[in-house]
Amino acid sequence: MSKLAIDGGTPARSKPLPPNYPGAVVLGQEEADFASKVIMSQSPFRYYSPDPQYAVEQLENRMSADLGVPYTLGVTSATAALVVSLKALGIGYGDKVIVPANTFLATPGAVVCCNAVPVFCDVDESLNLDPKALEQVYDDEVKAIIAVPILGNPVDMDPIMAFARSKDIPVIEDVAQSCGATYKGQPAGSIGTIGAFSFQMNKIITAGEGGAVVTRDVKLFERAVRYHDQGLMRHHTRYGIDSPDDQFAFVGQNYRMSDITGAVMVEQWKKLPSIVAAMRQCHDLIRDAVAEKFPEIQFRHCPDPDAGYIGSNLGIIMPTKEATAQFNKAIGAENIGMHILYAGLPAYRTPAIYNQRTADKDNFPFNYPFRKPVVYSDDLCPRAIDLIPRTTYLPISPVLTEQDVEEIIGGFIKVYAALRDRQLIGQ
Template identity: 40%
Template sequence: MKVPVRKELAGNFYGSYLIGNEEIKEVTEVLKSQSIFRYYGPNLLGKTDRFEQDLMKFHNVQYALGVSSGTAALKCALKALGVGTGDEVIVPAYGFIATAGSVVSCNAIPIFCDVDTSLNLDPYDLERHITNRTKAIIVVHIMGVAANMTHIKSIADKYGIPIIEDVAQSFGGSYKGKRLGVIGDVGCFSFQANKILSTGEGGALITNNEKLYKRAKIYHDQGAVRIGNSFPNWNDESFFGENYRMNEITAAIGIAQLKKIPTMLNKLKRQKLLLRKIINRCDINYRSSWDDNGDCGISECFFVEDLDKRDEIIKKLRELGINAHGYYSCAVYENKLFLNISDKYNYLDKQIDSEKKNRYKTGDCPKAEKLSRQAVWIPISPLYSDDDIKYIGEILKKYVT
């Protein structure tokens, strides 16, 4: 099959590409009301309340809280669980820095756990990291694919450790019939511009635990306790918090976006299956999955053993108009921010061997280090037609196998 070179790469956007008249209508209503703050205004429409109700219905949970970002959702969840100075929180060694960063921002210590070939937290490496200081486990469902929640949850339950699910990259995905975000104690979402549900910025957390919800709500609103849309007050339930509130414009976009997500994910899943069908006889080392049916379908990922060849493949694919990436090409703790971290955060020094300069070092999580450098990612855009997928498949057959 002779294929033309495509000049333009589709961007790494999902919900953003769906923005249309529905979002414009919702936002225009808010602007006309002159009430853009969620709790009061001249003619408050209650868009944030409505968006939270929609999220609760979508995930079949009792509580949802709209916040200003995915990172804010993680921090509110950590604070709801009482995580503070010197506590340890286990996080996967592969992924975006925000997960570990939210732990550090609580003056707590991120403890990195290795990953399996799904690039999610490896339950077989989990137990060795648990200590009497472990306050929580954050599981990140990377790029549309769920972690091995059955095994992870069994270990967490064994030690009585709560689980936070970071679902920033996998909104609408599932694991064995359950929506991601409802399997652990708290689920956290990001609605940033290149996420599945996109509001520019924004996030949310969901839970079935009333206590955790109330504490997260207090923390996200300057430690205040509000009754309805009243002015905040501070009482015996209060503790110092920050401002992570969602505004009415963000929520308005979210209301319209949420209605479009099931259709988009169905299309992306179908296209990923089509891509696999085209290249199914090729010798490609795919990223593994713990539940193919729950896959969001937003990306294809495979591993290339030869690192020089991996970079050449990414370059060639991009030259041919295919949106290929290496994404996170190292373990999280190899980021410069984590070098000499004990010099910047004195509370980390207490449990470090005096002979060690750094808490984190190369070799701590060998699979994360290796796989991050071998991974080739190809996002599957909602803009793609079946012909686009066939084009990608033919190119992969030619240049990858």
């Protein structure tokens, strides 16, 4: 067996893997040409300009057609998409919103910025929200659920939607990390009441920043449009909405997507199928080779294993968090970067959330006198506490070559076998 690089041996790869920016690494002439067309027309604003190119509108139309939803709204970020979604649903002060313990800070942060309070639900071995744990955290002050498919892995949506219907509350799908994922043939983001997408730099497709809101509900969509554009409803006839501003207007903010961002995203959206296909092919080759060599390895569970995942990350659950740290250090020395999420901590352990601190007076909205107070403790979600630091991820780039895949497989086998022989990992 080859000597590990961490012990002074030759690394499995001579250089690091491609950067973990799936959409950005395939940015090219197509995006540049359309963005340039918008700029040269001196028309970067989507709603009016000297020579409008309607790039955001094109993006919205394409997304609606491919996702099978009638209404799509381009916004400035995924955080904006979450805020707009929550505001469209009327979530606010005195409300609780269930969020998964394993998610980026933006998910509970958007809830707080809408003047509501996040309630954290534990995860299962998909590292996503566990539908069986919903009843434990629900009370009648909960007004919505946010489901988050982490790193390209779909959420088990059927039981979540059934639970939500039984309580008559909406479901927001935060698919920021999983654009292109599906669940039982339905695109992630199109299953819940409303969906939020991200086009930030390290997402599956990107314009550096940007996001989108999708829904089948015309009334929610009208509220989303108004909130993202200062309470206005421009071009309402495009959606078949006939709502005089003086009757339905309310105060909103500015989360409008620019036409430059829209232009980049039109071309990125076209590339989504090829990006996903490339990632899945490499993901499956690596997973199958590892599983054949080490049948004891536990992969992150997928609720839709035949088609749902997009292959952007291969998740492996190690026996202990110490083993995960040792493995990541050793395989990193082979120029194969693997990582845990969020420093191995649940989202409620983020200091601002854990300590319920905001920029507002009296830490509003955490100061609301709930009948059942919201308290965050270290042991709040035991499965998340256990699984997050034990799960390591291999990012899969859509530009991996056949040689890259072979070297990843070889490096993984080399490191895992050596650490197992030393009884530091595995069985």
